[in-house]
Amino acid sequence: MALLERTFFSLTSKLNFKGMRHILIPDTPTIVIPVRGAKQKYHPDSFIGFRVEPRENHNRQYVSHPLIYKDADPAPRFMDARVRAILKDLTGCDHSKVFRHRALLSISAPEIVFFTDEQLKIAQNDAKIKADKLLSMPPVVKVRAEEVQDISFDPALQGIMPNFKIVFTDISLGIPDNKRIIVVRENSGKLRHANGAERQRMNEIYNPRKGRKHYVSELFTAKCLPDVLARGQYEFVLDRACLQFEPDEPEYQSVVAYVYEALDKKQHYDSLLSTRHYGPMLFFLVWHKCLNNFLEHHLMAGRLDVASQVVKLYCLLHQKSDVAKAMTDFRDPMHVVQTFVSLECMDTSARVQLALKQCKELLRSQQQVEQNVAAALGQSS
Amino acid sequence: MPVLATGGAPIYNSLKAIRLMRHGCANRPFYHIVIMGSRRSNKGTYPVIEQLGTYDPLTNVHGEKLVSVNLDRISYWMAQDKVKIAVGVKQLLGLMGFLHIHPQSYITAWRVRAIAKREALSKQQAEDQEASMG
Amino acid sequence: MYLITRFLPLPRLISSQTLVLSFTREGASCRQLHCQPSQGRNLFPQSGLICPPLRPLLAPTSHPQISITRHGTNFFNKLPAQKLWKGVISVSKHGAQKGRGRGAGRKLAKDLNRGQVIGVGAVNMVWPGLNAPIIRGQEVVQQQMLGPDPDRHRKLLEIRDKMGRVRFRKVNPLERGWTGTKMGGKKIGPPDPVGNDTFEGFESVVLEYKVVSHMRGDGGKFRRVSVLSVTGDGMGLAGFALARAPAPNTALSMSKNRAGQRLIKIPLYNNHTILHDFHSQSGITEVFVRKMPEGHGLVCHRALKAACEIIGIKDLHVYIKGPKNVREVVKAFFLGLMKQKSYQQLAEEKGLHVVELRKEQFNYPKVLASPVHAPLRTLSDIPPNENLDFSTYVMGDRVMLKPVEEPSSILPLLPKKGRQPEGRETFLRKYKERRNFRRALIDLITEYGDERSFLAKQYPEAWKNYGRRNWNNDSDDDE
Known part of the structure; x- marks a missing residue:
């Protein structure tokens, strides 16, 4: 404090202020009524500004969800080659869905060409590479820390800006958004770095990207999002979220978790098949151990292979769990799923056990049918 | 006459200033932080040598006043010859932390606090009087 | 019952020159014409009356013609209406040969009875038995003079003014062709059924409707109507034909029926456009036809546009080189449509895969056809x-000149050819003020439902559309 005083007086030594004292004024929003008739030269807003009324906060809030990656970091697990292989395998690659016409892309005249076999194969290979690119999954990372660094504190500036703060952005060319200097000077005289929401807004204002908004889009609010999801437009919301946010933002993770939960409740997993969101969705369900609905859905349909892959994923993500330890033979899908169900689902979900039973029945009947067909065709089984 | 590759007014050998230039419209000011000729007569007329930022004097819905500054280019121009910085811009850069805080900012802050204190005092006196009368 | 002749001749009634007066009340008898009205005495009190005088009942101006006298006749009452009008309208034989008195502006006989009702005249009176019932309830209706109707004469004149000329009947805007009065582009319904063929789902359109004539050997012009029409079911079946007949309706039906007999199956791509671009010719009229994607629409000659709607093509571009004679154009077009090759044919011809690449589908190679019989070439x-x-x-080794298109979204940034750079500078300087307006407007309407700022509720006097509109129609509670 003494140091600050000395610096202050040295800077203003040429100016003659007597009896100047620091008066701490609480940082409350108050209406400052200008002196009538006077020149209002030293009015708080007049240094370069206008009369200011207290603004209401913009009340729109993003939807919130508790299941965000805030404790353990999922990134190393997500980047694991085995995990990625399983996720890619389960996502699938249906060309008619991956390459379908997206609604906002304008239609141009189709080009028809003559291709030899080699040219066709090259084109199809290119398509596969493109498909891989289109199906590249948005990263699953830990939520970024909300701590905001203070830079300096100058109490002599108190009161200079009642009811508002000033946000400074560095618009030098060639700096990426996450490295940009964005600082905020507050009424208390504190200079700090901008927090996540402020950063996002400033970056969008001074470096706008198509599809991104500098305000809270109504789509992601509790008012709108349930309706959209009720219509089954999961992919649309997830695409918009990827466009709007960064993967380490808490808002993104909340929105995305909300969508996954809604999807899980209705068991509409197939709507995300052959899209880039299937992998992160599955990762989310496995990480947070919400597999009951998923297993029930796939076992009822008789998709034992999918169920066993998911259990393998579980073992990779929760390596210290009982299931991982109890698993002996990863090659037998029935054994894998049985172990999981017996250890994890006994007390939590009776439906999964029922589904497993149904699955067994289904497989048995399928086998029976195959045997009968083979016999009918005269082939020995 | 030399001209910046990005376009703008020719750079004469006269005194230049980094200053605020008012844009916007009636009842809605908006300032550009520019480097241009330092004379008062230059202010309303074009063209500027280079725009170095913006300043919006009206608070937005979140209670912020937005200032953008091209620090890279301001540093360049400050290092050049015959360039002065106007008081308003100096204050903004001071508050930003790029330069020292300008004395004018301290003065304004002190004066605001003084007014507030005076008003609080007179209000207190009025209340006391009422209490004593009633 | 009273039967009164009017002063102005009524063609139907002029032959009845007698005046008959009678009362239907009991005890009343017909008053004979020879009866002289008693002078001065009012023999017509309210109750009980036998022979009322004639004069007080009739308006002074309308005197019945009760005797044929010298000063009472004129040609208006000598001749029937038909003969009178004939004097006005008739055309001599020679004139008829020349075509006089025929056509749109010719005079017609005016039926002067129109707008008039028996019993209602210039004298606005209640005549029981004629324009009013005799007994109404328990009361006997009396003859009564009502107030004069000032508009009656005016209305009659209005009616008569409208009559007398051939007038064109207005066509419903939805049924119009290319023009309000002409037949070109007008739909004329499906062809008439032939045996088992009912032509269900068919529609025909007139492409050309001409009144043509030639000189006949036995004198005079012989006028006919020539109609070129196209008929089709909107799913690829269509045909066109020309027919000539003296009567317009005959020509129309002949044309569409003939077209119905000459149907061809046109292969379409996804039921909205042709299979591939082609070039076709009829005489010296050349037609360059290009396949277009969905939503492009029919960009071509109006006759071809009408024909395409009938065929079922929704997206097409056609450029016509040479004379634009409708018959030739349609012929060339249909010829080209018929000559289209299917993808399988093309694959066989070339011995290569026919592959479709769509930009909006990331150029995914979609194989339309592969050669089956011919060997696949390397x-x-x-x-x-x-x-x-x-x-x-597919165009027969012809290349169509494509105009260079400047995309409008980057127009402000590119200098237009021939313009001075100073002009561009000025444009940019002025444009930058409104550069973001559109985007900002959309954002504001999305956010607030109206073109306003977040301060508008606090300062409604500055809110331009205060209370006037809210696009989103929602409450601003969350703001």
Whole structure:
């Protein structure tokens, strides 16, 4: 404090202020009524500004969800080659869905060409590479820390800006958004770095990207999002979220978790098949151990292979769990799923056990049918 | 006459200033932080040598006043010859932390606090009087 | 019952020159014409009356013609209406041959009875038995003079003014062709059923409706109507035909029926456009037809547009080189449509895969056809100067000149050819003020439901559309 005083007086030594004292004024929003008739030269807003009324906060809030990656970091697990292989395998690659016409892309005249076999194969290979690119999954990372660094504190500036703060952005060319200097000077005289929401807004204002908004889009609010999801437009919301946010933002993770939960409740997993969101969705369900609905859905349909892959994923993500330890033979899908169900689902979900039973029945009947067909065709089984 | 590759007014050998230039419209000011000729007569007329930022004097819905500054280019121009910085811009850069805080900012802050204190005092006196009368 | 002749002749009634007066009340008898009205005495009190005088009942101006006298006749009452009008309208034989008195502006006989009702005249009176019931309830209706109707004469004149000329009947806007009065582009319904063919789902359109004539050997012009029409079911079946007949309706039906007998099956791509670009010719009229994607619409000659709607093509571009004679154009177009090759045919011809690449589908190679009978060629099999470009191959090695398009979204940034750079500078300087307006407007309407700022509720006097509109129609509670 003494140091600050000395610096202050040295800077203003040429100016003659007597009896100047620091008066701490609480940082409350108050209406400052200008002196009538006077020149209002030293009015708080007049240094370069206008009369200011207290603004209401913009009340729109993003939807919130508790299941965000805030404790353990999922990134190393997500980047694991085995995990990625399983996720890619389960996502699938249906060309008619991956390459379908997206609604906002304008239609141009189709080009028809003559291709030899080699040219066709090259084109199809290119398509596969493109498909891989289109199906590249948005990263699953830990939520970024909300701590905001203070830079300096100058109490002599108190009161200079009642009811508002000033946000400074560095618009030098060639700096990426996450490295940009964005600082905020507050009424208390504190200079700090901008927090996540402020950063996002400033970056969008001074470096706008198509599809991104500098305000809270109504789509992601509790008012709108349930309706959209009720219509089954999961992919649309997830695409918009990827466009709007960064993967380490808490808002993104909340929105995305909300969508996954809604999807899980209705068991509409197939709507995300052959899209880039299937992998992160599955990762989310496995990480947070919400597999009951998923297993029930796939076992009822008789998709034992999918169920066993998911259990393998579980073992990779929760390596210290009982299931991982109890698993002996990863090659037998029935054994894998049985172990999981017996250890994890006994007390939590009776439906999964029922589904497993149904699955067994289904497989048995399928086998029976195959045997009968083979016999009918005269082939020995 | 030399001209910046990005376009703008020719750079004469006269005194230049980094200053605020008012844009916007009636009842809605908006300032550009520019480097241009330092004379008062230059202010309303074009063209500027280079725009170095913006300043919006009206608070937005979140209670912020937005200032953008091209620090890279301001540093360049400050290092050049015959360039002065106007008081308003100096204050903004001071508050930003790029330069020292300008004395004018301290003065304004002190004066605001003084007014507030005076008003609080007179209000207190009025209340006391009422209490004593009633 | 009273039967009164009017002063102005009523063609139907003028033959009845007698005046008959009678009362239907009991005890009343017909008053004979020879009866002289008693002078001065009012023999017509309210109750009980036998012979009322004639004069007080009739308006002074309308005197019945009760005797044929010298000063009472004129040609108006000598001749029937038909004969009178004949004097006005008739055309001599020679004149008829020349075509006089025929056509749109010719005079017609005016029926002067129109707008008039028996019993209602210039004298606005209640005549029981004629324009009013005799007994109404328990009361006997009396003859009564009502107030004069000032508009009656005016209305009659209005009616008569409208009559007398051939007038064109207005066509419903939805049924119009290319023009309000002409037949070109007008739909004329499906062809008439022939045996078992009912032509269900068919529609015909007139492409050309001409009144043509030639000189006949036995004198005079022989006028006919020539109609070119196209008929089709909107799913690829269509035909066109020309027919000539003296009567317009005959010509129309002949044309569409003939077209119905000459149907061809046109192969379409996804039921909205042709299979591939083609070039076709009829005489010296050349037609360059290009396949277009969905939503492009029919960009072509109006006759071809009408024909395409009938065929079922929704997206097309056609450029016509040479004379734009409708018959030739339609012929060339149909010829080209018929000559289209299917993808399988093209694959067989070339011995290569026919693959479709769509930009909005990331150029995913979609194989439309592969050669089945012909051997699949490799690059080494193909001679170096062979044309492998699909678009020129289907056009018969013709290349259509494409105009250079400047995309409008980057127009402000590119200098237009020939413009001075100072002009561009000025434009940019002025444009930057409104550069973001559109985007900002959309954002504001999305956010607030109106073109306003977040301060508008606090300062409604500055809110331009205060209370006037809210696009989103929602409450601003969350703001």
